[in-house]
Amino acid sequence: xxxxxxxxxxxxxxxxxxxxxxxxxxxxxxxxxxxxxxxxxxxxxxxxxxxxxxxxxxxxxxxxxxxxxxxxxxxxxxxxxxxxxxxxxxxxxxxxxxxxxxxxxxxxxxxxxxxxxxxxxxxxxxxxxxxxxxxxxxxxxxxxxxxxxxxxxxxxxxxxxxxxxxxxxxxxxxxxxxxxxxxxxxxxxxxxxxxxxxxxxxxxxxxxxxxxxxxxxxxxxxxxxxxxxxxxxxxxxxxxxxxxxxxxxxxxxxxxxxx
Amino acid sequence: xxxxxxxxxxxxxxxxxxxxxxxxxxxxxxxxxxxxxxxxxxxxxxxxxxxxxxxxxxxxxxxxxxxxxxxxxxxxxxxxxxxxxxxxxxxxxxxxxxxxxxxxxxxxxxxxxxxxxxxxxxxxxxxxxxxxxxxxxxxxxxxxxxxxxxxxxxxxxxxxxxxxxxxxxxxxxxxxxxxxxxxxxxxxxxxxxxxxxxxxxxxxxxxxxxxxxxxxxxxxxxxxxxxxxxxxxxxxxxxxxxxxxxxxxxxxxxxxxxxxxxxxxxxxxxxxxxxx
Numbered sequence: 385x386x387x388x389x390x391x392x393x394x395x396x397x398x399x400x401x402x403x404x405x406x407x408x409x410x411x412x413x414x415x416x417x418x419x420x421x422x423x424x425x426x427x428x429x430x431x432x433x434x435x436x437x438x439x440x441x442x443x444x445x446x447x448x449x450x451x452x453x454x455x456x457x458x459x460x461x462x463x464x465x466x467x468x469x470x471x472x473x474x475x476x477x478x479x480x481x482x483x484x485x486x487x488x489x490x491x492x493x494x495x496x497x498x499x500x501x502x503x504x505x506x507x508x509x510x511x512x513x514x515x516x517x518x519x520x521x522x523x524x525x526x527x528x529x530x531x532x533x534x535x536x537x538x539x540x541x542x543x544x545x546x547x548x549x550x551x552x553x554x555x556x557x558x559x560x561x562x563x564x565x566x567x568x569x570x571x572x573x574x575x576x577x578x579x580x581x582x583x584x585x586x587x588x589x590x591x592x593x594x595x596x597x598x599x600x601x602x603x604x605x606x607x608x609x610x611x612x613x614x615x616x617x618x619x620x621x622x623x624x625x626x627x628x629x630x631x632x633x634x635x636x637x638x639x640x641x642x643x
Numbered sequence: 644x645x646x647x648x649x650x651x652x653x654x655x656x657x658x659x660x661x662x663x664x665x666x667x668x669x670x671x672x673x674x675x676x677x678x679x680x681x682x683x684x685x686x687x688x689x690x691x692x693x694x695x696x697x698x699x700x701x702x703x704x705x706x707x708x709x710x711x712x713x714x715x716x717x718x719x720x721x722x723x724x725x726x727x728x729x730x731x732x733x734x735x736x737x738x739x740x741x742x743x744x745x746x747x748x749x750x751x752x753x754x755x756x757x758x759x760x761x762x763x764x765x766x767x768x769x770x771x772x773x774x775x776x777x778x779x780x781x782x783x784x785x786x787x788x789x790x791x792x793x794x795x796x797x798x799x800x801x802x803x804x805x806x807x808x809x810x811x812x813x814x815x816x817x818x819x820x821x822x823x824x825x826x827x828x829x830x831x832x833x834x835x836x837x838x839x840x841x842x843x844x845x846x847x848x849x850x851x852x853x854x855x856x857x858x859x860x861x862x863x864x865x866x867x868x869x870x871x872x873x874x875x876x877x878x879x880x881x882x883x884x885x886x887x888x889x890x891x892x893x894x895x896x897x898x899x900x901x902x903x904x905x906x907x908x909x910x911x912x913x914x915x916x917x918x919x
Contacts, residue, residue: 402912436915439750443909457909461656464752474746477672477738484671491664492751518675534747 390453392417392542392574393438398447400433400598407433409598410447415591417541418572422585422606425595426626431578434595435544438576439469451542465493470535471546472528478520482511482530485519486537493538505533509563525556532560536567543567545577549584561587582619592618594625601625661753665761669735669768683773687723691777694719695785713787714873718842720781720789721799721869723774725840725862726833728807729814731766731773733829736815740823749914755905759898762815763808770804792872798883802865805890807833812897816904820913841866861889 391414400408408430415421425431436442438449440457449456451463476485483502490498506512509529514522519530528548535543548564549557561584568575568588579585585592586606593603602609602625606618613621673680698715702708739745748758781787789796814832817825839853840862846854857863864886871879908914 400912407912432915433912436912441749441909441914442912443906461752461754464750467750469747469750471746473743475743476747477668477742477744479675479742480668480671481675484668484675488664488668488671489747489751491667492661492748492753494658494660494752 390417391415391450392419392452393421393576394448394450395434395438396448396450398434398437398449399445400437400442401445406598408437408444411593411595411598411600412447413593413600413603415574415576417574418568419590420568420575420577420588422589422592423576423578423595424580424582424585424592424622425601429595430598431595432546433598435546435576435578438544439467440464465538466540467542467544468493468535468538468540469544469546470531470548472531472548472550473546475527476519476530476534479518481516481518482522483515485530486534489534490537495537501537505536508566509533524551525553528552528556528560532563539571539573541571541573543573543575545575545579547579547581548577549579549581557581557584564588582617582622586618594622596625656754658752658754658757661757662761662764665753665758666764666768669738669761669765672738673768673772680772683727683769684776687720687727687773687777688780690719690723691716691781692784695781695787699785713789714870715843716781716785716787717789717792717869717873718866720774720778721803721866722837722842723777724770724800725803725807725836727770727773728766728804729811729833730807730829731769732762732808732811733814733818735762735765735769736811736818737826737829740818746915755902759812759901762811766807766811767804792869795868795872795878795883798887799865799869802883802886802890803862805887805894806861809890809893809897810836812894812901813904816901819908820904820911822913822916836860836862839863845870859889861886861893864889 393413393415395414396412398408398411399406411430411434413421423431423434433442437444438451438456440449440460440463443457452466454463456463476489480488486502486505487498490501495501506515509532511526511529511533514526519527522530532548535545545564549560552560564575565588567573575588577585577588589606591603591605592609594601594609602621604612609621610616610618613624615621615624694715698708698713701715708714739748778789781789792799810832814825814828817828839849839857840860841849841857842862846857846863846867849857864882868879868882868886871877871882
């Protein structure tokens with residue numbers, strides 16, 4: 385496997401304890417530029433804590449995070465201008481219209497030609513019919529589209545997605561995945577996707593890292609994992625790992641590094 | 644699509660544009676929600692009417708108060724400057740938690756220092772909207788014109804706002820560290836200062852054991868200064884100078900406490916847990 389010398393995301397020995405609980409325990413992985421990595425794991429596996437450390441919101445007890453060749457959280461302020469984030473667990477102010485919210489975030493990210501950028505995203509994400517409607521009046525699907533538009537406002541080089549299609553109907557979820565694929569192809573962006581939706585991960589991700597109990601339990605390309613576990617789908621692999629039902633047919637790779 | 648180049652780490656980190664974005668965000672909120680704007684004026688107006696009538700009644704029955712018109716209303720208006728500057732600062736922050744927007748902001752390039760400055764600007768805007776109309780209402784209603792204090796009013800105002808910001812910084816630091824369980828502090832902490840800062844009476848009225856505590860509070864010096872003008876018709880620059888020096892220390896302390904609590908929140912992982 386060809387290893388890019390400066391991956392977009394490089395995590396080495398990341399450890400975080402909350403009291404006596406080791407939420408993240410020596411996690412290491414790399415994501416090559418322009419690649420999509422799926423971060424899988426059950427509830428309490430350490431995904432959110434890992435993402436928190438990738439965003440510099442949680443300080444690790446040990447280990448390092450390097451993004452675009454720079455130290456996180458040491459150079460957090462500069463890195464965040466080239467990153468963005470989307471999650472159904474955060475929201476945008478309900479009383480502001482979609483256009484007002486995008487304007488505020490566009491200015492926070494110091495987006496050049498902001499009005500033009502908003503118009504472009506509104507067209508791409510079909511926001512025009514409700515661009516001047518209050519965000520609190522939108523449906524779940526519309527809110528997700530607005531949140532994704534916000535996440536792409538600054539054309540991020542690294543995009544972190546935390547369950548981007550949670551609570552969406554299958555049609556809207558498919559629509560969102562298509563837009564993410566378009567963005568990835570067009571912008572050559574690096575995406576880290578935390579998700580419980582295995583078909584979504586199989587479709588979008590080049591590689592996956594499976595966390596359990598704060599540790600990396602396994603890693604590899606989705607198809608490779610399915611083959612190695614002798615299963616039909618990634619969901620079955622996930623269940624095997626989560627329930628420790630079966631050892632993999634082969635030893636896991638040293639590190640999930642993407643070309 | 645060409646990826647944006649990464650900012651130079653040596654480039655200036657402080658962005659007026661981002662501060663402007665946060666002020667714009669709050670302006671949108673106020674302009675989209677008239678009840679919020681009305682609420683800003685409501686409580687100062689209710690307080691003014693209550694204390695204004697008390698003062699009228701007392702003045703009719705006391706030569707001292709008749710000769711010191713505005714003692715209560717002046718105290719009330721300046722107290723509102725102190726209270727509203729703290730609440731404006733803390734509530735603007737709470738708005739982000741209530742709307743579940745804090746995560747978006749914390750993961751944006753907005754620096755803590757820019758966030759703080761934007762909260763300061765927003766608190767001034769809230770203060771202007773809430774207290775200014777009430778000061779004009781006091782003129783026809785009770786014949787008291789606080790603007791007649793002239794230049795000292797600016798000094799009173801600046802000192803009280805600085806104290807409000809210092810306390811607001813500690814409150815939002817605690818909110819980041821402890822979560823919404825500390826929300827009540829944003830509403831109530833300043834009221835602890837009310838009896839000790841001697842808003843409506845001189846420090847000499849306090850028991851001797853509380854007087855050193857009162858003098859340790861910057862607003863006490865401001866309210867004493869106000870009474871010097873209203874009762875003795877004397878501007879005491881020394882009192883305001885002491886208040887300002889103390890406020891510089893308080894504000895600096897507030898900033899230090901905020902950053903320590905923020906660092907503690909990063910260590911404890913509470914920035915991602917802003918629920919109850």
